Amino acid sequence: MPTERTIDVEYLARVEGEGSLKAVVRDGTVELVEFGIFEPPRFFEAFLRGRPYSDAPDITARICGICPVAYQMSSCHAMERAFGATVGEPWRSLRRLLYCGEWIESHVLHVFLLHAPDFLGYESAIHMAADHREAVEKALRLKKIGNEIVTVLGGREIHPINVRVGGFYSLARRRDLEAVPLDEALDLARWMVAFTASLPMPDVELDFDFVSLRHPDEYPLNEGRIVSTSGIDVANDEWDRAFVEEHVERSNALHSRTVDGGVYHVGPLARYAHNADRLSEEARRAGADTGLPAVVRNPFRSIVVRAVETVHAVGEAIRIADAYDDTVDPFVPIAPVAGTGAAGTEAPRGLLWHRYEVDGEGRITEARIVPPTAQNQLTMEADVRAVLEANLSLPDDELQWRLEQTIRNYDPCISCATHFLRLEIDRG
Amino acid sequence: MAGRPRLAVLKFTSCDGCQLSLLDCEDELLAIAGALEIANFAEASREVAPGPYDLALVEGSITTAHDAERIRQVRRESSVLVTIGACATAGGIQALRNWADVEEFTRYVYATPEHISTLDRSTPVHDHVTVDFELRGCPISKRQLLEVVNAFLNRRRPVIPTFAVCVECKRAGVPCVMVAEGTPCLGPVTQAGCGALCPSYRRGCFGCFGPMESSNAASLSNRWQELGAGSRELVDAFRSYNAYAEPFREAADAH
Numbered sequence A: 001m002p003t004e005r006t007i008d009v010e011y012l013a014r015v016e017g018e019g020s021l022k023a024v025v026r027d028g029t030v031e032l033v034e035f036g037i038f039e040p041p042r043f044f045e046a047f048l049r050g051r052p053y054s055d056a057p058d059i060t061a062r063i064c065g066i067c068p069v070a071y072q073m074s075s076c077h078a079m080e081r082a083f084g085a086t087v088g089e090p091w092r093s094l095r096r097l098l099y100c101g102e103w104i105e106s107h108v109l110h111v112f113l114l115h116a117p118d119f120l121g122y123e124s125a126i127h128m129a130a131d132h133r134e135a136v137e138k139a140l141r142l143k144k145i146g147n148e149i150v151t152v153l154g155g156r157e158i159h160p161i162n163v164r165v166g167g168f169y170s171l172a173r174r175r176d177l178e179a180v181p182l183d184e185a186l187d188l189a190r191w192m193v194a195f196t197a198s199l200p201m202p203d204v205e206l207d208f209d210f211v212s213l214r215h216p217d218e219y220p221l222n223e224g225r226i227v228s229t230s231g232i233d234v235a236n237d238e239w240d241r242a243f244v245e246e247h248v249e250r251s252n253a254l255h256s257r258t259v260d261g262g263v264y265h266v267g268p269l270a271r272y273a274h275n276a277d278r279l280s281e282e283a284r285r286a287g288a289d290t291g292l293p294a295v296v297r298n299p300f301r302s303i304v305v306r307a308v309e310t311v312h313a314v315g316e317a318i319r320i321a322d323a324y325d326d327t328v329d330p331f332v333p334i335a336p337v338a339g340t341g342a343a344g345t346e347a348p349r350g351l352l353w354h355r356y357e358v359d360g361e362g363r364i365t366e367a368r369i370v371p372p373t374a375q376n377q378l379t380m381e382a383d384v385r386a387v388l389e390a391n392l393s394l395p396d397d398e399l400q401w402r403l404e405q406t407i408r409n410y411d412p413c414i415s416c417a418t419h420f421l422r423l424e425i426d427r428g
Numbered sequence B: 001m002a003g004r005p006r007l008a009v010l011k012f013t014s015c016d017g018c019q020l021s022l023l024d025c026e027d028e029l030l031a032i033a034g035a036l037e038i039a040n041f042a043e044a045s046r047e048v049a050p051g052p053y054d055l056a057l058v059e060g061s062i063t064t065a066h067d068a069e070r071i072r073q074v075r076r077e078s079s080v081l082v083t084i085g086a087c088a089t090a091g092g093i094q095a096l097r098n099w100a101d102v103e104e105f106t107r108y109v110y111a112t113p114e115h116i117s118t119l120d121r122s123t124p125v126h127d128h129v130t131v132d133f134e135l136r137g138c139p140i141s142k143r144q145l146l147e148v149v150n151a152f153l154n155r156r157r158p159v160i161p162t163f164a165v166c167v168e169c170k171r172a173g174v175p176c177v178m179v180a181e182g183t184p185c186l187g188p189v190t191q192a193g194c195g196a197l198c199p200s201y202r203r204g205c206f207g208c209f210g211p212m213e214s215s216n217a218a219s220l221s222n223r224w225q226e227l228g229a230g231s232r233e234l235v236d237a238f239r240s241y242n243a244y245a246e247p248f249r250e251a252a253d254a255h
Helices: A043-049 A053-061 A068-082 A091-119 A125-131 A131-153 A173-179 A182-197 A236-242 A268-277 A281-288 A299-322 A372-390 A398-408 A414-418 B017-024 B030-036 B065-077 B085-091 B093-099 B101-108 B142-153 B165-174 B177-181 B218-224 B233-238 B248-251
Strands: A003-009 A019-026 A028-035 A213-216 A225-228 A243-248 A251-259 A339-347 A350-358 A364-370 B006-011 B037-039 B051-058 B076-085 B133-135
Touching: A003 A243, A003 A398, A019 A372, A019 A398, A028 A372, A043 A053, A043 A364, A043 B093, A043 B101, A053 A350, A053 A364, A068 A091, A068 A339, A068 A350, A091 A125, A091 A131, A091 A182, A091 A299, A091 A398, A091 B017, A091 B165, A125 A131, A125 B030, A131 A173, A131 A182, A131 A299, A131 B030, A182 A281, A182 A299, A182 B085, A182 B233, A213 A268, A213 A339, A213 A350, A236 A243, A236 A339, A236 A350, A236 B030, A251 A372, A268 A299, A268 A350, A281 A299, A299 A398, A350 A372, A372 A398, B006 B017, B006 B065, B017 B030, B017 B051, B017 B076, B017 B142, B051 B065, B065 B076, B076 B085, B085 B133, B133 B142, B218 B233, B218 B248, B233 B248
Parallel strands: B006 B037, B006 B051, B051 B076, B076 B133
Antiparallel strands: A003 A019, A019 A028, A213 A225, A243 A251, A339 A350, A350 A364
């Protein structure tokens, strides 16, 4: 008699937004894996048309409450390219500092509050705190310091108000920045690497086509060419030469692929694979001390790479804060002209690409946004399939949890993905 | 630990930022988890317990027929229902569709528009069910969120000011950006709560906490016009994160 096992996670927990996972196994063979998204559409690209260019950083921030700075950075850079404006130092470094704050708070949120409980068998970080109170308290402390950086530079941690095309509305005071305990954050981030490396790690190695920015001198945040393991190497405005969006019938979701049809992977593992040689000395050492290889192909180990990136972000924040001069102008004046601009930046969960067309009055005529979670859909499904095939002997409840953990490896941001996904809302 | 009030944190159409505010209460989170049983908070825990709930914090606007049903179910299951953020209290930025052709929007964003099932309008929760308290902001202030939770635990009304951002500027000694620099500002018609954030960064308020009680948007519009704003700028200003809140809706429609 044929046997069929269905694993149906109707509402994925500990992810940002509303998603589901369905897997069907018949007679020991995986028949179906679907990462579904039922987050309702919000139509950002549509209602951006006609709005002034200066609205883009504030409005697109509202796509995601967890990575608003990423949206502000991609939209500002795209607009400045559309106008041929050069925004150099010190604004360039200050933007990096702001982004470092977001990387710290977002990575710590994901690592400790959303992901680590899976590795240790807890339903949540609150449950975990009953046995690991000190670890959760340290994590909250580090997360708070990341948020403090964003608050000092941006005004508040969620949807900062101080970012504008051209720079900032006003500059944070040096003494406010000096009050942020960054040295303490560095110790906590190093501890975070050791903590994540000590977690029981599922054993799986997968082949990935990693896609991220690559910058000549820096671990990438705001700038760089878009590169891949498979040999893509394009400028930010050459996106369509490298990637296509494909409509897959079974899920009615638009999936990103490389132009030759390949599945690709964005996020910390991709950044690390392409830029490990650009990490700060302290981040490299923190990773090396735990035996982290130069390329990590175990998606569960992304939790360690996030911790290594957190060390890097804290170190970078310390260096920028030390050199900070608050007596300069807060922004470069911007003169809008008709044009087109595209920019990819590295959101905590991967490459976030924006493209805008603006008319001579500075109003947006076309908008395109490609968020990281949309790009990772196919690789998430492929990972779930591989993990499922390797763990068929597990009982249903354990298997379901392992598959959820596999999705959470990607720190998926479903609210981000949704406004652009071609999705079918079918909640039965 | 029996007898703790049961908390649900629920999401509708939104960015997750307002419920994230609870996780951003780094100094208070574990204490909150001690005082309340976190029964249903999918962003934080895979353990989801069914209702009834003593306190439901609801984020997001209503944009699908399914969610219009779901919010009624949430109301039935919840003793106290508090909406948090501009999406839940006013329809959010996605309410810009309310002035557009949603079919055209769908075709612009989606390859297979026939698969998209969405309502023509994004509406606040209070259009669908009775709401016990509304906490404003895009995003909410976590200080105000803590006040709401604290008030609930102590069985009193939350103390949340309903006066204008202007009052916060005066209290903080922030020079008026409109008077001193001629920068158009929505502070005179916007509810306080942010701590006069934008003016303290030398930026005009853009109304993310929504209209204050008995605001005079028509008078402010006149002042903006004296400062050089045209009809289009006024419409843009009132049609943003709280576009569908009635006083802002009327102010934009007037231009």
